[in-house]
Amino acid sequence: MTTPEKHGVDEFTGTSTTGHEWDGIRELDTPLPRWWLYIFYATIVVAAVYWVLMPAWPMLNSYTPGILGFSDRANVAAELQTLQAARKPSFDRLTAASYDEIVADPQLAEFARAAGETTFADNCATCHGAGGAGAPGYPSLADDVWLWGGTLGDIEHTLRVGIRSTHDDTRLSIMPAYGRDGLMSTRDIGDVTEYVLTLSTARDREKPVPAAAARGAAIYQQQCVSCHGATGAGDRAFGAPSLTDDVWLYGGSRAEVRRQIELGRGGVMPAWETRLDPAVIRALSVYVYGLGGGEKEPVAIIEPAPAAPAIP
Amino acid sequence: MTHKTTLIDRRDADPDPISIDAEAVNSKAARALYKKRTPIYPKISGGAFRTLKWGAMIVLLAIYYLTPWIRWDRGAGAPNQAVLVDFEGRRFYFFFIELWPQEVYFITGLLIAAAVGIFLSSALFGRVWCGYACPQTVWTDLYIHVERWIEGDRNARMRLDKAPLSMDKARKKVTKHFLWIVIAALTGGAWVFYFGDAPTLMREIFTGQAAVTIYLFIAILTFTTYALAGTMREQVCTYLCPWPRIQAAMTDKHAFNVTYKVARGEPRGAHKKGASWDGRGDCIDCRQCVAVCPQGIDIRDGDQLECINCALCIDACDAVMEKVGRPKGLIAYDSYENVDRAKCGEAPVYRFVRPRTILYAVVLAIVSVAMLVGLMNRTTLSLDAMRDRSPPFVRLSDGSIRNGYMVRIINKEPRERMLELQVAGLPDARISAMATNATPDGALVVHARPDDVTSMRIYVVSAEATAQSNDIRFVLHEPETRTTTERHAIFMAGGPR
Numbered sequence: 001m002t003t004p005e006k007h008g009v010d011e012f013t014g015t016s017t018t019g020h021e022w023d024g025i026r027e028l029d030t031p032l033p034r035w036w037l038y039i040f041y042a043t044i045v046v047a048a049v050y051w052v053l054m055p056a057w058p059m060l061n062s063y064t065p066g067i068l069g070f071s072d073r074a075n076v077a078a079e080l081q082t083l084q085a086a087r088k089p090s091f092d093r094l095t096a097a098s099y100d101e102i103v104a105d106p107q108l109a110e111f112a113r114a115a116g117e118t119t120f121a122d123n124c125a126t127c128h129g130a131g132g133a134g135a136p137g138y139p140s141l142a143d144d145v146w147l148w149g150g151t152l153g154d155i156e157h158t159l160r161v162g163i164r165s166t167h168d169d170t171r172l173s174i175m176p177a178y179g180r181d182g183l184m185s186t187r188d189i190g191d192v193t194e195y196v197l198t199l200s201t202a203r204d205r206e207k208p209v210p211a212a213a214a215r216g217a218a219i220y221q222q223q224c225v226s227c228h229g230a231t232g233a234g235d236r237a238f239g240a241p242s243l244t245d246d247v248w249l250y251g252g253s254r255a256e257v258r259r260q261i262e263l264g265r266g267g268v269m270p271a272w273e274t275r276l277d278p279a280v281i282r283a284l285s286v287y288v289y290g291l292g293g294g295e296k297e298p299v300a301i302i303e304p305a306p307a308a309p310a311i312p
Numbered sequence: 313m314t315h316k317t318t319l320i321d322r323r324d325a326d327p328d329p330i331s332i333d334a335e336a337v338n339s340k341a342a343r344a345l346y347k348k349r350t351p352i353y354p355k356i357s358g359g360a361f362r363t364l365k366w367g368a369m370i371v372l373l374a375i376y377y378l379t380p381w382i383r384w385d386r387g388a389g390a391p392n393q394a395v396l397v398d399f400e401g402r403r404f405y406f407f408f409i410e411l412w413p414q415e416v417y418f419i420t421g422l423l424i425a426a427a428v429g430i431f432l433s434s435a436l437f438g439r440v441w442c443g444y445a446c447p448q449t450v451w452t453d454l455y456i457h458v459e460r461w462i463e464g465d466r467n468a469r470m471r472l473d474k475a476p477l478s479m480d481k482a483r484k485k486v487t488k489h490f491l492w493i494v495i496a497a498l499t500g501g502a503w504v505f506y507f508g509d510a511p512t513l514m515r516e517i518f519t520g521q522a523a524v525t526i527y528l529f530i531a532i533l534t535f536t537t538y539a540l541a542g543t544m545r546e547q548v549c550t551y552l553c554p555w556p557r558i559q560a561a562m563t564d565k566h567a568f569n570v571t572y573k574v575a576r577g578e579p580r581g582a583h584k585k586g587a588s589w590d591g592r593g594d595c596i597d598c599r600q601c602v603a604v605c606p607q608g609i610d611i612r613d614g615d616q617l618e619c620i621n622c623a624l625c626i627d628a629c630d631a632v633m634e635k636v637g638r639p640k641g642l643i644a645y646d647s648y649e650n651v652d653r654a655k656c657g658e659a660p661v662y663r664f665v666r667p668r669t670i671l672y673a674v675v676l677a678i679v680s681v682a683m684l685v686g687l688m689n690r691t692t693l694s695l696d697a698m699r700d701r702s703p704p705f706v707r708l709s710d711g712s713i714r715n716g717y718m719v720r721i722i723n724k725e726p727r728e729r730m731l732e733l734q735v736a737g738l739p740d741a742r743i744s745a746m747a748t749n750a751t752p753d754g755a756l757v758v759h760a761r762p763d764d765v766t767s768m769r770i771y772v773v774s775a776e777a778t779a780q781s782n783d784i785r786f787v788l789h790e791p792e793t794r795t796t797t798e799r800h801a802i803f804m805a806g807g808p809r
Contacts, residue, residue: 245710
C-alpha cells in the first residue's frame with residue numbers, strides 16, 4: 001500500500017492514488033477490506049499446509065501422496081469392508097435359515113429382497129428385464145408360470161446350475177426343431193400348430209381350424225405327448241411348458257407357435273454357482289421369488305377366498 | 313465535529329459531575345469504510361430496562377443451557393430427553409411431540425410463525441427482538457458484564473486499554489479472555505446436548521469418547537461465540553445481520569421505538585444548577601445516553617439501523633432527568649410519528665391497530681392454528697403403496713391380471729400393532745403377500761414393527777378389471793383401536809380383451 005504523501009490524494013474521492021497515470025487518468029489506491037485480505041492470506045497458508053498433508057501435485061507416474069497418507073480409494077475399500085462386515089450376520093442368517101423360515105420372517109425376507117435386487121439388476125435384468133418383466137425367449141419371472149418350479153428351493157437350484165449351461169447338473173431340455181431338421185412335414189407342422197392352439201386359452205383369439213386341429217391331435221400324441229403331456233399341461237421334470245394357458249415363451253400368435261415348432265428354440269441361462277456367492281444366490285432367489293410371489297409348497301399361489309370367483 | 317466543540321465548551325463552563333466525555337464512535341458520521349473499529353466502552357446503567365434485560369438474560373440463558381437436561385419418560389426403548397434432535401434415529405422429540413423426518417413441515421410452520429411473529433413485534437414495538445432476545449445481544453451483554461467485572465466500568469476500562477502493559481493489565485486481560493472462552497465453550501457444549509443424550513454425551517466428552525464431530529461442533533461454536541460476542545459485538549448488528557435492513561420494511565412510523573423527544577430536548581446545552589429552563593430544551597447534553605450505548609451511537613441522531621432498541625439509554629437519561637429535576641422520558645419508547653407531531657405541537661396518537669399489524673396478526677394466527685390442527689390430527693399410522701413400474705402388470709396363466717405393490721406401513725407408536733390390510737375398489741380383487749395368505753374375508757394380517765416402517769410386497773389379482781387403469785384403495789384397519797386408514801392406488805390392466 002502506498003502512502004498519500006508519496007503519490008498524492010485524489011481530490012474528488014479523497015482516496016490516495018497509486019501514482020500510475022494514463023492520459024491524465026490516475027489510478028485510485030483503494031485498499032482491500034481487511035477481513036477479505038486476511039482470509040486471502042489464510043487461504044494461501046491453508047493451501048501450503050494442504051500440499052504437505054494431502055495428495056496434491058501430479059507427477060509423471062504418480063502424485064505426491066502427502067504425509068497423512070489420505071486415499072479416497074483406500075477409504076472406499078475400508079467402507080465397503082465395514083459394510084460387508086455389517087451385513088455378514090444377516091447373510092449368515094439367510095444362509096442358515098430354511099426356506100420356510102425365510103418366508104415367515106418379514107425382516108429377513110426384506111433384507112434378502114433388498115440384497116437380491118441389486119444383484120438382479122446387475123446380472124439378470126439384461127435378459128429378464130427390470131422387475132423380471134421378461135421378453136420373447138426370456139421368461140417373465142413376475143407371473144405364476146415356472147418352467148422349472150417356483151418354490152424357493154426350485155428357484156435357487158435353477159440359479160445355481162443354470163439352464164442348458166455348462167454346469168454338470170444343469171437343467172436341460174431340448175425341443176426338437178421339427179421343421180429345420182426335417183422331422184415333420186410343413187403340413188404336419190401346420191396341423192400341430194392348430195391343435196396346440198386348441199389346447200390353449202389362446203383359442204378364443206386365434207380360432208384354430210377344427211379339421212386341421214383334429215389331424216394335428218394324432219401327430220401331437222406321437223411327437224409331443226412325452227414332454228408336454230396328453231392334455232398339454234407340460235412337465236416340470238423336463239422344463240416342458242404348459243400349452244394350456246396363454247403364457248408363451250416365444251409368443252402366442254399362430255405364426256409364433258408354428259415358428260417354435262419349426263425351430264425348437266431353447267435359451268441358455270448361465271450357472272450362477274460359479275459366479276456368485278452362495279449367500280448372494282440365496283438373496284437373489286428370495287428376490288425372484290418375491291417378484292411374483294413364487295409358489296408355496298405345495299403349489300398354490302393364493303388360496304382363493306370363498307366369495308371370490310373360482311379360477312377357471 | 314460540532315459535538316466535540318460543544319463538549320469542550322461545556323466542560324469549561326460547567327464541570328458538571330453528571331456529564332461524561334463520550335463520543336458516538338459508531339454513528340454514521342464517525343464511521344468510515346476502511347477505518348479500524350473504534351472500541352466501545354459501554355457504561356453500566358441502572359433502571360427499569362436494565363432490570364428487564366437482566367431478567368431476559370437469565371431466563372433465556374437458563375432455557376438454552378438447561379433444556380437438554382429436562383427428562384421426559386417415553387417408555388422403554390425411546391429416549392427420555394425432553395428435547396432431542398436424534399439424527400441417527402431420525403426422530404425429533406419435543407416433550408410430548410415426536411416427529412418423523414417426513415413431518416419436517418411442522419418445523420417449517422414453526423419457522424414461518426417465528427418470522428411472522430418477529431414481523432408483528434417489529435410493527436408494534438420496533439426491535440424488541442434485537443434489544444432483549446437475540447442471542448447476539450444476550451451473549452454480548454453477558455460478555456460485557458464479565459469484562460466490567462474484571463476490568464471495571466467504562467472509565468477504568470478506557471484507562472486500562474491506554475495504559476502500558478503491566479503485570480496487572482496482563483492479569484486482567486488474560487482472566488477476561490479466559491472467562492470468555494469458558495463461557496464460549498459452555499455455549500458450544502450445551503448446543504451438542506440437543507443432539508444426543510445429555511448425561512451420556514457429557515460423560516463421553518470429558519472421557520474423550522465422544523465422536524470427532526461433537527468436538528468439532530463444540531470447537532466451532534466456541535470460536536463463533538467468542539468471536540461474535542467478545543470481539544465483534546456491534547459489528548455483527550451493523551455489518552453482518554440482515555435483520556436491521558429487513559425490518560425497515562416491516563415497521564412504520566407508528567411502531568414503538570426507543571426515541572429521543574426532539575421537541576422537548578432541543579435546543580440542547582449545558583445547564584447550570586438553578587438556572588432557568590425557559591427558552592431551552594431539556595437535554596443537558598451530558599452524553600450519558602452515548603456512554604451507556606453498547607452499539608456506540610447517539611440516540612439523539614434519530615432512527616438508525618445500528619440501534620438495537622435495548623433501551624439502556626432510557627435508563628441513563630431518566631436517571632439524569634431525575635437529578636436535574638426534569639420529568640423522565642426525554643428518551644422513551646414512542647413512535648416516530650409522535651416525535652414528529654410533537655415538533656409541530658400536535659397531540660400524540662397511538663395506533664396499534666393498523667393494516668400492517670392486522671395482516672401480521674392474521675397470518676400468525678392462521679399459521680399457528682394450522683400447526684395446532686395438524687399436530688392434533690397427526691396420525692400415528694399411515695400407509696404408502698408404490699406400484700411396480702416394471703412390469704406394469706402381469707397376465708397370469710388363468711388369464712387374470714396381477715399387479716405388484718411395495719406397501720410401507722408407518723407405525724409411529726412405540727408398540728407393535730396387529731393390522732389388517734385389505735384392498736377395495738375392485739369387487740374380485742384378491743390380496744396376498746410373499747409370506748402371508750389372506751384370511752377368508754380377504755384381509756392380510758400384518759404385524760407393524762413399533763416406531764418403524766414395515767415394508768412388504770403385496771400382490772393384487774383381479775380377473776374382472778377391464779379398464780387400462782383402475783382406481784383401488786388399500787385399507788388398513790386396526791381391530792384393537794378400530795382405526796382405519798386408506799391409501800389410493802392404481803391397478804393396471806391391459807384394457808379390454
